[in-house]
Amino acid sequence: MKARIKFRKYGALKFIGHLDVMRYFQKVMRRADIPIAFTGGFSPHMIMSFASPLGIGLESDGEYLDIELTEPIASREAVRRMNEAGVEGIEVLSLRQIAEEKKMTGMTILAAADYLITPKQEILPESGSAEDSSANRLSTGWKEQFRDFMGQREIRVMKQTKRSEREVDLRPLIYDWEFRGGSIFIRVAAGSAENLKPDLVMDTFLRSAGSVSANAEETDPAEADSAVSQSLNGQSFTYRRLEMYADTGKDGMRNLVTLESLGGEIH
Numbered sequence: 291m292k293a294r295i296k297f298r299k300y301g302a303l304k305f306i307g308h309l310d311v312m313r314y315f316q317k318v319m320r321r322a323d324i325p326i327a328f329t330g331g332f333s334p335h336m337i338m339s340f341a342s343p344l345g346i347g348l349e350s351d352g353e354y355l356d357i358e359l360t361e362p363i364a365s366r367e368a369v370r371r372m373n374e375a376g377v378e379g380i381e382v383l384s385l386r387q388i389a390e391e392k393k394m395t396g397m398t399i400l401a402a403a404d405y406l407i408t409p410k411q412e413i414l415p416e417s418g419s420a421e422d423s424s425a426n427r428l429s430t431g432w433k434e435q436f437r438d439f440m441g442q443r444e445i446r447v448m449k450q451t452k453r454s455e456r457e458v459d460l461r462p463l464i465y466d467w468e469f470r471g472g473s474i475f476i477r478v479a480a481g482s483a484e485n486l487k488p489d490l491v492m493d494t495f496l497r498s499a500g501s502v503s504a505n506a507e508e509t510d511p512a513e514a515d516s517a518v519s520q521s522l523n524g525q526s527f528t529y530r531r532l533e534m535y536a537d538t539g540k541d542g543m544r545n546l547v548t549l550e551s552l553g554g555e556i557h
Contacts, residue, residue, distance in 0.1 A: 386553025
């Protein structure tokens with residue numbers, strides 16, 4: 291029986307890496323007496339796979355881990371046991387039975403992810419400042435700049451891959467976005483076919499905003515772009531992953547559903 295665990299990661303544990311999260315769940319499974327299946331051979335290990343490893347320093351409300359069970363266990367009981375066996379910083383939210391086919395693993399079907407992007411306090415415009423922008427702060431009109439940036443038909447950037455560097459258009463990989471208070475909600479492509487990290491979107495925006503500012507002041511855009519990229523970058527924001535999705539649409543029509551919704555409660 292295959293099952294999918296949804297969990298959140300927050301607080302101090304946002305600074306542990308993917309391998310540490312895997313070891314954490316291995317210990318939790320043992321302590322909680324979850325009937326998880328093991329591989330065969332001379333060095334058996336728990337059968338588990340994550341939909342998409344979370345970067346160090348990111349919090350999340352929607353992480354997914356697929357496991358294989360040797361026997362059924364009630365979803366609510368499993369969640370209770372795992373949370374009692376765990377520590378603050380990782381909270382199991384649900385456990386659901388999923389389809390047995392290999393092609394239905396979270397890693398395989400992942401198609402999109404939601405993020406909440408928040409500027410850090412130190413880069414926000416200073417209240418009451420006469421300066422519209424500076425090399426180490428966002429412009430007072432940064433939201434309008436971002437709206438114009440997202441309104442472009444194309445957002446071309448050089449993207450580094452494992453083997454080479456190629457120009458890509460980010461705009462088709464951004465499915466939705468909106469301002470939520472002082473933060474940006476964004477839904478982007480995720481998975482093996484297409485994958486867009488939110489920090490690349492913000493890096494590209496900051497370079498674009500730097501050039502716009504430079505043109506307004508009649509300075510060299512390249513010089514301004516360099517100054518902005520050195521002091522402001524994707525790390526000037528905090529990123530929180532909110533949810534992950536599969537695409538059940540047909541004939542080119544996108545229909546995103548949460549990975550959690552593809553499973554059912556075990557009673």
